[in-house]
Amino acid sequence: MARRLYRIVIVISIALGAYLLMTKATHTNVFLISIACLVFMLFSMGVHGLLAHSISPKFKETGLAYPLLMALLWAIMFLIFVFFIIPVLCPDFFFLDLK
Numbered sequence: 001m002a003r004r005l006y007r008i009v010i011v012i013s014i015a016l017g018a019y020l021l022m023t024k025a026t027h028t029n030v031f032l033i034s035i036a037c038l039v040f041m042l043f044s045m046g047v048h049g050l051l052a053h054s055i056s057p058k059f060k061e062t063g064l065a066y067p068l069l070m071a072l073l074w075a076i077m078f079l080i081f082v083f084f085i086i087p088v089l090c091p092d093f094f095f096l097d098l099k
Helices: 002-022 029-054 065-089
Strands: none
Touching: 002 029, 002 065, 029 065
């Protein structure tokens, strides 16, 4: 049941991201960045939950391997989000003045 829930969260986040990408011209930059962060949170929560319920408990008990794997996965997803996804949604993101 938990895997199904996390898959649903991933599908919802991908659908919201696609909707945001299609309607990016009609929204402000602050709104785009805020909603994109929410979509990233949903997606990363879904991926981590799905992975946590798919990995065997024996691997989770090995000490540092499981937390390091999760941290590495999140760091890679965050870097992809910041350097590839956000600039597609908001081309002037790195030079944005949010005053």
